[in-house]
Amino acid sequence: MNARKRRVVVMVKVMKQYFAMALLIAGLGYPNGLSAQERVRLGVGSIFNNDYLGDNRDRWRTGSYQIGIIRGPEGTTGAPSELGQVLEFRMRGETIAPRSLISPAAGDRLYAGTLAFGVHTYSKTDNTELAFGLDLGIVGPQSGIRSFQEKVHQIVGATIPNVAGFEVANRLRPHLTFEAGQLLSQNQTAFMRPFVEVQAGLETLARAGIDFSFGKFDSAGLKLRDPVTGQRVSGINGKTNETSFMMGADFAWVADSVYLPRARGYAPTDMRFRARAGIRQAWEKGYLFYGLTYLGEEFVGQPEGQYIGSLNIRINF
Numbered sequence: 001m002n003a004r005k006r007r008v009v010v011m012v013k014v015m016k017q018y019f020a021m022a023l024l025i026a027g028l029g030y031p032n033g034l035s036a037q038e039r040v041r042l043g044v045g046s047i048f049n050n051d052y053l054g055d056n057r058d059r060w061r062t063g064s065y066q067i068g069i070i071r072g073p074e075g076t077t078g079a080p081s082e083l084g085q086v087l088e089f090r091m092r093g094e095t096i097a098p099r100s101l102i103s104p105a106a107g108d109r110l111y112a113g114t115l116a117f118g119v120h121t122y123s124k125t126d127n128t129e130l131a132f133g134l135d136l137g138i139v140g141p142q143s144g145i146r147s148f149q150e151k152v153h154q155i156v157g158a159t160i161p162n163v164a165g166f167e168v169a170n171r172l173r174p175h176l177t178f179e180a181g182q183l184l185s186q187n188q189t190a191f192m193r194p195f196v197e198v199q200a201g202l203e204t205l206a207r208a209g210i211d212f213s214f215g216k217f218d219s220a221g222l223k224l225r226d227p228v229t230g231q232r233v234s235g236i237n238g239k240t241n242e243t244s245f246m247m248g249a250d251f252a253w254v255a256d257s258v259y260l261p262r263a264r265g266y267a268p269t270d271m272r273f274r275a276r277a278g279i280r281q282a283w284e285k286g287y288l289f290y291g292l293t294y295l296g297e298e299f300v301g302q303p304e305g306q307y308i309g310s311l312n313i314r315i316n317f
Helices: 003-026 145-156
Strands: 039-050 060-073 087-097 112-125 128-139 171-182 190-200 203-214 222-225 232-236 243-257 271-283 286-295 306-315
Touching: 039 222, 060 232, 060 306, 087 128, 087 145, 112 145, 112 171, 232 306
Parallel strands: none
Antiparallel strands: 039 060, 039 232, 039 306, 060 087, 087 112, 112 128, 128 171, 171 190, 190 203, 203 243, 222 232, 243 271, 271 286, 286 306
8 A cells, every 4th residue: 555545544544533532522511402503613723833933943842733613502702611512623733853854863852743633622610611632643654744844845945854764653642631720810801820731642741830811811712722832822712902911831740752752762851841921912803922932851861942932813804
């Protein structure tokens, strides 16, 4: 079977499991008899990350893009009281790379392309916010991410990756995410949100952290978290016309990572640290967000951390 046919077979399997997961999560909360036919599109959440927008380098957690379509009962303006009523149908692509795409150094992290499809659901009771998601990750050459990056680099005249033999092998793995946060506010313009998170699958870890926002960002709507940087973006826009500032930090205790295979001599750092900040300008027809995130060392032997820039632009016509 040639590479093109193998890729088609993989994508067919992915879509079958994706829709199976969608049905599973959609069945989590139907106490009021809500049917899938009654759901409408409530919003779109997306974020683009790239280290060229941060420390202007092309290495490690070098680039990713995520987009989620939010669907739920018409008129929903935020997270409902029960899981399963509002669903986010998510697609995510990510490139992880060694420092050199021409001649990777021994001990540097392997190249890894990931394409993931998933379904996430959200709820809020009083000030307690819950998020649960299940994704199916396609890792390695079968994802098509490296081929896509090669074409993009060729078009813009950048370095063409030469990572044969220095790449994470093909994997097809489900990934589970659960987050619980407590949104606290004194005056509806300054918010503090401590949270805990558990992930299992592509990477297995437990995380604890805190987010702050100043302005109306957290006063309404539904917020989604980017898995790479931890930045939070709007899924259902709160329609506030003003400037908001955000910052946050978290620690993760890491048990395993498909991107750092122990069989090839890699070991993830026991603890990861992230710190982030961002600014969001909203107006009647949309919003613009820019964020900067520091990612600490993720594997034993990584000499330093890195800075990632994030963009989220929404224009309503």
